[in-house]
Amino acid sequence: xxxxxxxxxxxxxxxxxxxxxxxxxxxxxxxxxxxxxxxxxxxxxxxxxxxxxxxxxxxxxxxxxxxxxxxxxxxxxxxxxxxxxxxxxxxxxxxxxxxxxxxxxxxxxxxxxxxxxxxxxxxxxxxxxxxxxxxxxxxxxxxxxxxxxxxxxxxxxxxxxxxxxxxxxxxxxxxxxxxxxxxxxxxxxxxxxxxxxxxxxxxxxxxxxxxxxxxxxxxxxxxxxxxxxxxxxxxxxxxxxxxxxxxxxxxxxxxxxxxxxxxxxxxxxxxxxxxxxxxxxxxxxxxxxxxxxxxxxxxxxxxxxxxxxxxxxxxxxx
Amino acid sequence: xxxxxxxxxxxxxxxxxxxxxxxxxxxxxxxxxxxxxxxxxxxxxxxxxxxxxxxxxxxxxxxxxxxxxxxxxxxxxxxxxxxxxxxxxxxxxxxxxxxxxxxxxxxxxxxxxxxxxxxxxxxxxxxxxxxxxxxxxxxxxxxxxxxxxxxxxxxxxxxxxxxxxxxxxxxxxxxxxxxxxxxxxxxxxxxxxxxxxxxxxxxxxxxxxxxxxxxxxxxxxxxxxxxxxxxxxxxxxxxxxxxxxxxxxxxxxxxxxxxxxxxxxxxxxxxxxxxxxxxxxxxxxxxxxxxxxxxxxxxxxxxxxxxxxxxxxxxxxxxxxxxxxxxxxxxxxxxxxxxxxxxxxxxxxxxxxxxxxxxxxxxxxxxxxxxxxxxxxxxxxxxxxxxxxxxxxxxxxxxxxxxxxxxxxxxxxxxxxxxxxxxxxxxxxxxxxxxxxxxxxxxxxxxxxxxxxxxxxxxxxxxxxxxxxxxxxxxxxxxxxxxxxxxxxxxxxxxxxxxxxxxxxxxxxxxxxxxxxxxxxxxxxxxxxxxxxxxxxxxxxxxxxxxxxxxxxxxxxxxxxxxxxx
Numbered sequence: 001x002x003x004x005x006x007x008x009x010x011x012x013x014x015x016x017x018x019x020x021x022x023x024x025x026x027x028x029x030x031x032x033x034x035x036x037x038x039x040x041x042x043x044x045x046x047x048x049x050x051x052x053x054x055x056x057x058x059x060x061x062x063x064x065x066x067x068x069x070x071x072x073x074x075x076x077x078x079x080x081x082x083x084x085x086x087x088x089x090x091x092x093x094x095x096x097x098x099x100x101x102x103x104x105x106x107x108x109x110x111x112x113x114x115x116x117x118x119x120x121x122x123x124x125x126x127x128x129x130x131x132x133x134x135x136x137x138x139x140x141x142x143x144x145x146x147x148x149x150x151x152x153x154x155x156x157x158x159x160x161x162x163x164x165x166x167x168x169x170x171x172x173x174x175x176x177x178x179x180x181x182x183x184x185x186x187x188x189x190x191x192x193x194x195x196x197x198x199x200x201x202x203x204x205x206x207x208x209x210x211x212x213x214x215x216x217x218x219x220x221x222x223x224x225x226x227x228x229x230x231x232x233x234x235x236x237x238x239x240x241x242x243x244x245x246x247x248x249x250x251x252x253x254x255x256x257x258x259x260x261x262x263x264x265x266x267x268x269x270x271x272x273x274x275x276x277x278x279x280x281x282x283x284x285x286x287x288x289x290x291x292x293x294x295x296x297x298x299x300x301x302x303x304x305x306x307x308x309x310x311x312x313x314x315x316x317x318x
Numbered sequence: 319x320x321x322x323x324x325x326x327x328x329x330x331x332x333x334x335x336x337x338x339x340x341x342x343x344x345x346x347x348x349x350x351x352x353x354x355x356x357x358x359x360x361x362x363x364x365x366x367x368x369x370x371x372x373x374x375x376x377x378x379x380x381x382x383x384x385x386x387x388x389x390x391x392x393x394x395x396x397x398x399x400x401x402x403x404x405x406x407x408x409x410x411x412x413x414x415x416x417x418x419x420x421x422x423x424x425x426x427x428x429x430x431x432x433x434x435x436x437x438x439x440x441x442x443x444x445x446x447x448x449x450x451x452x453x454x455x456x457x458x459x460x461x462x463x464x465x466x467x468x469x470x471x472x473x474x475x476x477x478x479x480x481x482x483x484x485x486x487x488x489x490x491x492x493x494x495x496x497x498x499x500x501x502x503x504x505x506x507x508x509x510x511x512x513x514x515x516x517x518x519x520x521x522x523x524x525x526x527x528x529x530x531x532x533x534x535x536x537x538x539x540x541x542x543x544x545x546x547x548x549x550x551x552x553x554x555x556x557x558x559x560x561x562x563x564x565x566x567x568x569x570x571x572x573x574x575x576x577x578x579x580x581x582x583x584x585x586x587x588x589x590x591x592x593x594x595x596x597x598x599x600x601x602x603x604x605x606x607x608x609x610x611x612x613x614x615x616x617x618x619x620x621x622x623x624x625x626x627x628x629x630x631x632x633x634x635x636x637x638x639x640x641x642x643x644x645x646x647x648x649x650x651x652x653x654x655x656x657x658x659x660x661x662x663x664x665x666x667x668x669x670x671x672x673x674x675x676x677x678x679x680x681x682x683x684x685x686x687x688x689x690x691x692x693x694x695x696x697x698x699x700x701x702x703x704x705x706x707x708x709x710x711x712x713x714x715x716x717x718x719x720x721x722x723x724x725x726x727x728x729x730x731x732x733x734x735x736x737x738x739x740x741x742x743x744x745x746x747x748x749x750x751x752x753x754x755x756x757x758x759x760x761x762x763x764x765x766x767x768x769x770x771x772x773x774x775x776x777x778x779x780x781x782x783x784x785x786x787x788x789x790x791x792x793x794x795x796x797x798x799x800x801x802x803x804x805x806x807x808x809x810x811x812x813x814x815x816x817x818x819x820x821x822x823x824x825x826x827x828x829x830x831x832x833x834x835x836x837x838x839x840x841x842x843x844x845x846x847x848x849x850x851x852x853x854x855x856x857x858x859x860x861x862x863x864x865x866x867x868x869x870x871x872x873x874x875x876x877x878x879x880x881x882x883x884x
Contacts, residue, residue, distance in 0.1 A: 056497035061475030084835075146654055151647020152586060152665070160584045171650040173847055258652035261847045262838060277468050279834050280492025 046293075049075055049286035068283075075287035085288060087263070088271040095248040095267060098181045104241065106185055107192030108234065112226065114193060115200045130190025138251045141187050145179070146170050170256075173264035180256070184249060195233060203229040235312035243300025243315075246292050268292045369824040370875065372535045380506050380537045381529065382514030387522040389414045390743030392789070393796075394803045398810030399546045399709070401788035403803035405796035407765050408743045410755065416519055416744040421733035422453025425726050429456050429717075429734075430473065431484040431779040432463035444753045444775035451749055452737045454730045460779060467491060474501050479720040482731050484782040485539075487608060487714035492831070495824050499534030502718035506537045508728060517736040519746075524787050527713035530822050539716030540735045540784040546709040546819070547810040548605075550595045551673045551694035558667055566695045569702040570600055570635050577644035580667055588646040591657035591669035594636045594844055599697045601632035602706035609825060609833065610818035611711065613872050620817065620869050620876070624836060624857050631700070633853065636844040650845055662690065676802055677792045694805050697812075707813040712820055717783045735784035742791050750780050765794050817876055826871065829864045836860075 018025065051068045052075075058064040079085050110130060117123040133141070148154050151168030160166045169175060203226065211221045250269040257265040266274075268288065276285025300315070307314035372380070394403030437460035438444065449455050459480055461469045467489040473479060474497040485498065507513075514521045524543055531539030554566070564580065567573035577589035598606065604623035605611040612623040623629055639645050646666040648654035658675060660666040662683050676694055683690040699705040719731045740746030748766075752759040758772030768776065792799045839856055842848035857865075 054493055054496065055471070055475035056493060056500045060477035061472075064475065142653065146648070146651060150651060150654075152588075156647075157586060166583055166647075168647050168650065171647070171845070255653055256651075258841070259650070261842045261845070263842065263847060277471065278491070279831055280471055280494070281831060 046286055046290050048283050049290045051075075051283050053283040053286075055282065071283075075283045076291070078284060079287045079291060084262070084266070085271060088266045088268050091264070092246055092248055092267040094177055095180060096245040098177055099184060099248065100241065102181050103185050103189065104238070106189040108196055108230065110189060111193045111196030111200060111230075112222065114197060115226075127190075127193070130193055132190070133187045134191035136187065138187075138255055141183055142252070142255050145183055149179075171259050173260040176256070176260045176264045180249065180252065183252060195237065196230060199230050199233040200226065232313055235307045235310065236315065239300065239303040239307050239315050242303035243296055245299055246296050369826045372532050376535070377529065377532060380510050380532060380535075381525055382509045382523075382537075383512050383521060384523075384525050385515060385518065385521040387416070387518060387741060389416065389741050392742075394800055396545075396788070396803075398807045399813060400803050400806035400810050401545045401790045402742075403799045404742045404789060404791035405793065405799050407793035408748075409764065410748070410761070412743075413745045413748055414743055415746075416740045417737055417746050420451075420453040421517070421736060422730050423726055423733075424453055424455070425730040426455040426457065427482060427727060427730055427734070428459060428480040429482040429484070429779070429783065430459040430461060430480040431717075431782050432466040432486060432489075433460035433777070433779060434463040437779075438775040438777055442775045443757055443771070444777075447749065447754050447757075448737075448780060451746070452734055454734060456734070458779060460777075467494075470494065471497075481720055481723055481727050482717050482734070482783060483720065484715065484717045484779075487711065487716075493827075495533070495830075496827070498538060498718065499536075499824075501721050502533070502538045503721045503723055503728060504536035504538060505540070505719065505728070505732075508732060509537060517732055519736045519739040519741070519786065520732070520784065522741065522786065523739060523784070524712065526820050527787075529820055530711055530713040531716055532822060534824070538718055539713075540718070540732075541713035542715040542782060542785045543713050543788050544711070544715075545788045545806055545810075546712050546815070547806045547813055548599055548697075548707055548710060549672050549674075550599065550670050551676065551805065552593070552596045552668060552670045552697060553661065553675060553679075553692050553694050555661070555664070555667045555691070556693040557689050557691040558664070560691075566698075568698050570597075570698070570700040572702075573600075573698065574635075574638060574642065574644075577639060577668075578642055581642075581644045583643065586665055588666050589644040589668060590639065591646060591660070591666050592636070592649045592652075592844070593639060593645075593668070593670055594632070594840065596670045596697065597632040597636045599707055600700045600705050601628040601635070602700075602708070603628045603632050604816055605708045605710055607710055607714070610821055610823040610872075611708070611816055613818055613869075614708075614816040615876065620873050622865065622869070624833075624853075624860065630850055630853065633840060633843050634850060635700070637846060637850075640844055640846060652841075661692075662687075673802055673805070677790075677795060677798050680795065680798060681792075693801065696805070696808060704812050707809055709813050709815040709819050715782055731783075734780075738780045739784040739786050741786045742789055747786075752776060767794070818872070821879070823872075823875070825868065829868050829871075832860055832864050832868065 045065075048065060048068070050070060050072060051065070052071050053065065053068045055061040055064045057067045114123060114126055114130070117126060136144075146153060149169035150156065151166060151171065153168075153170075156166035156168065169179060172179075207225050208221055211225055216224065246268050248267050248269075250267075250273070253265050253267055254270050254273065257270060259265075262270075262274075269292075272285045272289045272292070275281045275288065304314040304316070308317065390404065390408060392402035393405040396402040437458070440458065445456065445458065466486070470483075470485065470489055471492070471494065473483070474494070479501055483502070485494070490498070509517070509520065520540075523541060527541040527543035528537070531537055531541045533539060558564075559566075564576060567576050580589040581587065597603075603626065604614055604621075606623060613620050615621075640650065646657075646660055648660065649657065649666075657666065657669040658671060658679055661669045662679055673694065676692065680690070680692060697705050697707065717731075717735070719728050723731070737746050738750055740750070752766045752768065753772050753776045755761065755766075757769070758776050759766045759768045761767070790799050790802050836856065839848060839853055843850060843853055
């Protein structure tokens with residue numbers, strides 16, 4: 001993304017570059033520290049995946065790593081031969097595919113809609129309405145859904161009052177995957193619009209004028225001007241999303257795990273949480289988490305490669 | 319929070335109860351019965367042991383002496399394992415002093431305890447009054463009781479453990495029992511035998527409650543004694559039942575028939591909440607609140623609750639309730655808050671929870687709905703007649719002192735425990751339960767009534783440090799107190815003790831996770847997501863993965879310790 005930096009023509013030594021960018025570097029420092037402390041340092045904790053870790057054998061959990069016995073790949077054997085792990089993998093992939101097909105296009109469509117609104121006031125209003133659900137916590141979102149679609153919810157009660165059978169969408173394992181996707185869209189699709197709107201704002205207006213001069217109608221202008229302008233952003237987000245495929249919404253699913261049972265709701269993240277924190281089988285959970293991390297890395301690299309083959313920038317380029 | 323409620327158990331919410339039923343591995347055993355010293359499991363002696371039990375002479379050497387104390391005679395004396403009931407408020411002038419000299423040396427202590435609800439602000443007048451009376455300076459670390467297990471696991475893995483840590487029995491899952499042995503101080507040097515007499519209120523704690531505090535061969539836990547009668551009461555809306563003329567069910571079939579009659583989804587009224595816990599009792603399923611309680615000797619062979627036909631029958635019946643649509647839909651979802659709220663609001667007319675809800679919910683509703691009345695029904699036998707009930711443990715919440723705490727800190731901790739374990743009718747009990755007169759409560763018609771400050775600040779956390787022998791006292795509602803104790807006594811008459819009653823047992827580490835998935839499976843089955851045959855499958859897997867070996871392990875333990883069962 002910072003391509004223009006590399007076009008700087010002055011001779012480049014490391015010291016000179018550091019001096020030149022010192023203000024920028026200083027500004028990134030807090031973020032760097034955060035990433036180090038919360039993302040990189042915890043990676044070291046993954047060593048417990050190769051142990052039979054007991055956090056209480058020593059004076060504290062960190063030194064306990066030194067005293068816990070090493071067991072090689074035994075934990076990975078356990079994970080890979082556990083049917084509930086594979087059930088969680090299957091659920092994770094189903095959720096991912098559904099979200100990709102049903103969720104991913106929605107912000108693009110919404111961005112086009114908002115972009116087409118000309119009156120600033122209406123536009124601001126629509127944007128506010130779209131963004132707002134993003135700031136609700138999952139507890140609230142799920143309660144709202146329960147109150148509307150649940151067995152004692154508004155719709156079921158209205159039906160009963162008029163002599164029909166009630167229904168309960170919230171505890172039906174069969175429709176759960178669609179329910180989760182619907183909740184996700186309601187909460188976060190509006191938020192996803194921001195990136196696309198920024199990309200749309202960057203489109204040169206003269207392209208539209210030129211296209212209109214050539215007789216292109218609205219649909220053709222969208223097809224030939226707008227969507228090509230969005231392509232790099234779409235590709236970038238797609239790559240990121242694929243890399244994150246195994247992360248499909250921890251809190252949302254954890255909160256609804258009891259409502260439909262782990263058979264329908266257990267995904268890799270809740271599986272790790274359940275075995276690690278609730279059953280305190282830390283090594284086992286770490287092994288499962290590590291497997292997830294490795295698969296996620298492979299996915300992101302693959303998706304990036306595909307993006308390059310399609311002629312896009314992707315997340316990075318060597 | 320009701321001040322005296324905790325004498326029959328903690329003011330648990332449903333979620334923690336779920337955890338309570340799910341986990342229960344505990345760490346060491348003591349038997350009163352003078353059984354021979356156990357040598358089969360673990361080392362014994364002074365080094366403490368990883369798993370197994372401590373019993374007989376070993377336990378007798380560790381346990382504190384018992385010196386009974388009765389300040390005020392109980393209005394309803396304890397019988398059949400019930401709590402003692404006190405129906406009369408004791409005027410301030412007649413209150414006795416049970417702590418004659420201030421035992422605290424003024425030290426500063428941190429105490430971590432679970433809390434359900436919004437904890438009071440630090441340094442509030444109630445905390446200060448307690449600190450002043452005991453002679454300590456406590457810094458409270460109140461943690462959300464519903465997720466206390468997670469917090470506990472992390473805190474015990476840190477090098478910064480609070481001076482006193484409250485641990486409920488239902489949070490003793492996974493590796494926590496081994497942490498209890500590794501991280502908490504042996505209180506034997508301060509309390510064993512006659513040493514406890516320096517703390518008269520602790521000396522009055524019943525011996526069977528103390529036995530549960532022996533972890534890893536040492537006396538580590540200060541107990542919160544509890545009645546061994548089941549604490550799960552099936553409550554019904556007495557006001558509405560009386561108005562409609564509904565009769566209480568006498569069997570499982572009658573329960574279902576009544577539930578169908580009550581349910582009117584159109585009017586937003588459902589008969590009941592998830593009644594699984596009551597089903598266990600109706601069908602006589604062995605107790606699931608503690609792993610060891612789930613085993614019982616039948617014709618010379620140990621049987622686990624999950625292997626019994628009653629277990630499957632109870633699940634099948636509960637499933638029928640869900641299938642019939644008589645269970646409130648939000649119970650199926652399980653993420654919509656407390657059943658008690660649906661009960662008090664009249665959306666659900668029967669639910670089951672800790673016996674303390676009887677007083678707690680009635681008091682809560684007194685102002686909002688004057689007609690509100692609830693009661694606990696006698697648990698019906700599944701086929702009519704009386705059910706076979708199984709005893710719970712005589713203590714299931716402890717506080718522990720961190721290992722390596724200086725002598726002064728341990729003594730200050732014991733000073734707190736001695737104060738909070740003061741019996742009914744003492745100034746110490748009054749202050750602990752009602753705070754300061756004029757600030758936290760006022761006396762009206764001879765009854766203490768809590769003020770707003772009292773309701774906000776007077777909390778149950780202190781009682782988790784230690785409590786007196788089980789008692790119930792609600793002087794403002796003497797009828798409920800009597801009814802609670804009478805219910806315990808009627809149920810107590812039907813209660814038997816299983817083979818490992820009263821014993822705190824640490825299973826070997828490799829088997830502690832065996833039962834992890836069963837509670838989830840139970841929920842899936844009653845909600846119709848899994849089949850009964852899935853449970854049979856899970857049980858046979860449990861057997862082959864270690865259940866049968868665990869049976870042999872427990873049998874060996876039983877052969878060497880003897881049983882407390884009657």
